[in-house]
Amino acid sequence: xxxxxxKIAQHxxxxxxxxxxxYTGTEQCLPGxxxxxxxxxxxxxxxxxxxxxxxxxxxxxHRLSAGQAFLLTPGELSFYQADxxxxxxxxWVAFNGSQAELYLRQAGFTREHPVIxxxxxxxxxxxxxxxxxxxxxxxxxxxxxxxxxxxxxxILLEPDIQEPALPQKxxxxxxxxxxxxxxxxxxxxxxxxxxxxxxALGLHRKYIAQLFKASTGLPPQQYxxxxxxxxxxxxxxxxxxxxxxxxxxxxxxxxxLFSRMFKKTTGYSPxxxxxxxxxxxxxx
DNA sequence: TAGTTGTAATCGAGTTGTCC
DNA sequence: GGACAACTCGATTACAACTA
Numbered sequence: 001x002x003x004x005x006x007k008i009a010q011h012x013x014x015x016x017x018x019x020x021x022x023y024t025g026t027e028q029c030l031p032g033x034x035x036x037x038x039x040x041x042x043x044x045x046x047x048x049x050x051x052x053x054x055x056x057x058x059x060x061x062h063r064l065s066a067g068q069a070f071l072l073t074p075g076e077l078s079f080y081q082a083d084x085x086x087x088x089x090x091x092w093v094a095f096n097g098s099q100a101e102l103y104l105r106q107a108g109f110t111r112e113h114p115v116i117x118x119x120x121x122x123x124x125x126x127x128x129x130x131x132x133x134x135x136x137x138x139x140x141x142x143x144x145x146x147x148x149x150x151x152x153x154x155i156l157l158e159p160d161i162q163e164p165a166l167p168q169k170x171x172x173x174x175x176x177x178x179x180x181x182x183x184x185x186x187x188x189x190x191x192x193x194x195x196x197x198x199x200a201l202g203l204h205r206k207y208i209a210q211l212f213k214a215s216t217g218l219p220p221q222q223y224x225x226x227x228x229x230x231x232x233x234x235x236x237x238x239x240x241x242x243x244x245x246x247x248x249x250x251x252x253x254x255x256x257l258f259s260r261m262f263k264k265t266t267g268y269s270p271x272x273x274x275x276x277x278x279x280x281x282x283x284x
Numbered sequence: 285t286a287g288t289t290g291t292a293a294t295c296g297a298g299t300t301g302t303c304c
Numbered sequence: 305g306g307a308c309a310a311c312t313c314g315a316t317t318a319c320a321a322c323t324a
Contacts, residue, residue: 194300206305209301221300221312243290257313259291271290 018099021149024131026091029053029082036079042096043104044072045156046080047124051088055080055115062115063248064088068189069156071104071114091128093152106179107156108186110200116186120155127152157182176201177215180208184224188231189251194220229265232258236274243270 022042029051037056047069055062055070056079064070066088072078074096082088108116118124131148183197197220198205212220228250235246247258262270 204305205300206302213301219301225312252313255289256291256315261312263291269291 019095019097019103019146019149019153021131021135021145022094022096024091024093024128024135026089026128026132028089029087031084031087032082033087034079034081037077038079039075039077040072040094041074042094043074043100044092044094045109046070046072046090046092047118047121047128049089049091049121049125052083052086053081053088054083057111057114059112062190064115065249067119067121068115068117070116071109073111073114076111091124093128093131093149095149103153103157105200107153108183108200109156113187113190113192113196113200115190116156117189118156118186123155124152127155176203176208177211180212180220181216181223184220184227187251188224188228189249192224192251194224225261225265228252229262232262232270233266233273236270246270 026049048064048066050066052063052065055064058077062070070080104110127148131145131152134144134148179201180197183200184192187196194205194209198208201208209219212218212223216223218226232246232250235241235249239246241249243259244255247255250258252258252261259270262268262273266273
């Protein structure tokens with residue numbers, strides 16, 4: 001299937017930089033529109049503004065929606081496809097360079113976890129527009145393009161501004177803990193383990209558990225569970241998604257397990273919580 | 285009535301946290 | 305870093321409520 005992209009800007013910048021810009025673009029896909037299976041010789045990040053679709057790597061298939069970004073890694077077979085009923089609208093940036101892998105890892109992207117969540121849609125749109133515009137100039141300014149590309153990556157590197165409302169809001173002193181929190185915020189929709197997180201940070205799980213407890217008052221696993229339940233509360237009160245869909249959306253493959261953990265954390269079953277919230281909003 | 289959705293209980297395996 | 309208790313997770317089964 002061929003779809004004419006809404007806009008694509010392409011300009012190869014090679015100034016011996018640690019990051020080299022290749023191209024960028026944005027597209028409202030038609031239902032079922034797909035790419036691949038195929039490989040690329042550079043990195044490509046696709047950020048979903050709206051809609052849904054799937055992204056398949058040799059290891060697994062990811063069901064994705066708005067607010068998520070996925071990474072195509074050089075040399076790795078990839079396939080992605082827009083949903084038949086709710087096709088996605090996404091933007092992409094392709095690049096390469098000696099430091100690309102380092103920056104991507106800091107943002108939470110690895111081959112094992114090529115998907116992250118990022119709720120800064122407006123910032124990303126603005127940033128990609130600047131990148132596109134800079135590249136459209138008759139005399140492209142490499143520094144301006146690089147600046148926009150770095151800005152884009154920096155947005156992904158930062159944790160979401162929305163701090164989780166955890167019981168003990170202690171100031172986070174440790175960079176490792178901050179990176180760990182960032183990792184959780186990026187990957188809570190996936191079946192991650194503390195072992196995964198520790199290895200992504202290059203630390204032993206016991207050490208990161210100690211740092212977490214000291215800084216947040218909670219061990220990493222509990223922090224992850226609390227964060228997932230907060231997101232589930234948002235989805236229950238703000239959307240009409242089924243319990244099963246919400247369970248899947250916050251990283252639980254099993255809705256039964258999700259219901260159990262939700263009740264343990266909040267004291268309510270998911271259905272009761274939604275009813276309570278709905279009744280509360282109606283009475284306002 | 286059959287199918288769907290959600291909750292609850294149980295069990296075994298794997299993971300995590302803590303102590304030493 | 306090992307050992308071990310506690311916890312989490314996934315699978316299974318049963319049941320209730322609701323709907324077409």
